[in-house]
Amino acid sequence: MYKRRKPYDLSYTHFVGSWAWLLHRLSGLALIFYLCLHVWVIHTLTLGPESFNRLMAFLTSPLFRILEAGLWGVILYHAFNGVRVIVVDFFGGSLSHKKLFLVLIAVAFLLWAAGSAVIIGHIH
Amino acid sequence: MKESIIVKILRYQPEKDQKPHWQTYRLDVPADSTILDILNEIHWNHDGTLAYRRSCRSAICGSCAMKVNGQNVLACETPMHKFRGNRLKIEPLPGFPIIKDLVVDMDGFFDKLQRVKPYMVVDKPIPDKEFLQSPEEFSRIRESAYCILCGACTSSCPSLWANENYLGPAALLKAYRFIFDSRDDGTDERLDIINDRNGLWRCHTIFNCMEACPKHIDITGCISRLKNRVVDNSL
Numbered sequence: 001m002y003k004r005r006k007p008y009d010l011s012y013t014h015f016v017g018s019w020a021w022l023l024h025r026l027s028g029l030a031l032i033f034y035l036c037l038h039v040w041v042i043h044t045l046t047l048g049p050e051s052f053n054r055l056m057a058f059l060t061s062p063l064f065r066i067l068e069a070g071l072w073g074v075i076l077y078h079a080f081n082g083v084r085v086i087v088v089d090f091f092g093g094s095l096s097h098k099k100l101f102l103v104l105i106a107v108a109f110l111l112w113a114a115g116s117a118v119i120i121g122h123i124h
Numbered sequence: 125m126k127e128s129i130i131v132k133i134l135r136y137q138p139e140k141d142q143k144p145h146w147q148t149y150r151l152d153v154p155a156d157s158t159i160l161d162i163l164n165e166i167h168w169n170h171d172g173t174l175a176y177r178r179s180c181r182s183a184i185c186g187s188c189a190m191k192v193n194g195q196n197v198l199a200c201e202t203p204m205h206k207f208r209g210n211r212l213k214i215e216p217l218p219g220f221p222i223i224k225d226l227v228v229d230m231d232g233f234f235d236k237l238q239r240v241k242p243y244m245v246v247d248k249p250i251p252d253k254e255f256l257q258s259p260e261e262f263s264r265i266r267e268s269a270y271c272i273l274c275g276a277c278t279s280s281c282p283s284l285w286a287n288e289n290y291l292g293p294a295a296l297l298k299a300y301r302f303i304f305d306s307r308d309d310g311t312d313e314r315l316d317i318i319n320d321r322n323g324l325w326r327c328h329t330i331f332n333c334m335e336a337c338p339k340h341i342d343i344t345g346c347i348s349r350l351k352n353r354v355v356d357n358s359l
Contacts, residue, residue: 002136
């Protein structure tokens with residue numbers, strides 16, 4: 001008997017559901033990473049106003065504004081797909097999960113575009 | 125009309141192979157062949173050493189589930205034209221140990237099924253004649269009773285790939301079939317079994333099971349209704 005040890009079968013076809021789940025996991029990891037970074041940035045307050053201001057000047061650079069727009073997208077995806085999962089699990093949405101994904105992601109995309117325009121607008 | 129196709133099959137022969145390897149076959153087969161027709165053609169006319177399970181060839185016995193071009197299907201009901209191009213890549217069901225070639229070990233799958241008590245548990249006196257239920261009561265379990273236990277769903281589930289202790293969609297569906305049966309009295313017992321980190325709550329609504337199910341059962345919907353039942357009971 002041959003026991004295959006693959007934690008994830010990458011060659012298995014991805015459908016809407018598995019893409020949604022995979023991206024949900026990845027966006028969750030990205031949010032945990034952001035949270036750690038955020039706590040670290042806040043901690044510089046304890047080192048005095050100068051070090052905090054120096055860091056903030058760095059974090060408001062154009063590169064970080066673009067990353068911020070990315071973060072906004074990650075938050076929106078995680079939140080809206082989270083709503084989809086709740087609807088599927090507790091409001092009987094299993095048969096319409098693909099349509100639900102399409103609609104929620106479309107709304108998330110519009111919010112992302114609007115929010116990103118504001119964020120990018122802050123680049124001087 | 126015949127068509128030329130290239131079929132790659134993941135072979136594993138325990139008496140000589142350390143691990144599985146791909147073997148390629150070039151064949152001319154009728155254009156309306158199913159995956160099972162192709163395997164039969166190979167087995168009967170090209171390479172008698174190829175091992176695979178088959179029986180009814182009518183999508184009822186559930187023997188011939190396998191992974192074809194990246195998704196779990198029943199070989200007997202799947203025409204080769206479901207897949208574009210003239211190349212097929214056939215593998216045993218993922219997540220299960222391979223006994224030989226396309227034959228996988230289903231013992232773990234059936235052990236999990238046994239755990240949810242896949243039979244009627246009745247405390248009340250059984251009627252002399254028919255054990256009736258209304259059409260409405262039956263309609264709640266009709267779809268879940270269509271399961272042919274082919275394993276395509278459980279084997280397609282990423283939660284199972286990551287954790288072999290997960291009960292899997294087929295066992296949970298079987299639990300649903302009896303928990304929502306109006307005649308059954310084993311609900312609390314079964315809910316206790318499936319209300320577990322390796323049971324109900326390891327379903328992350330990935331929907332691979334529903335994509336794979338040859339009977340098109342709303343498996344995720346049934347699992348969700350079980351989740352609701354557990355939550356309702358604990359409130």
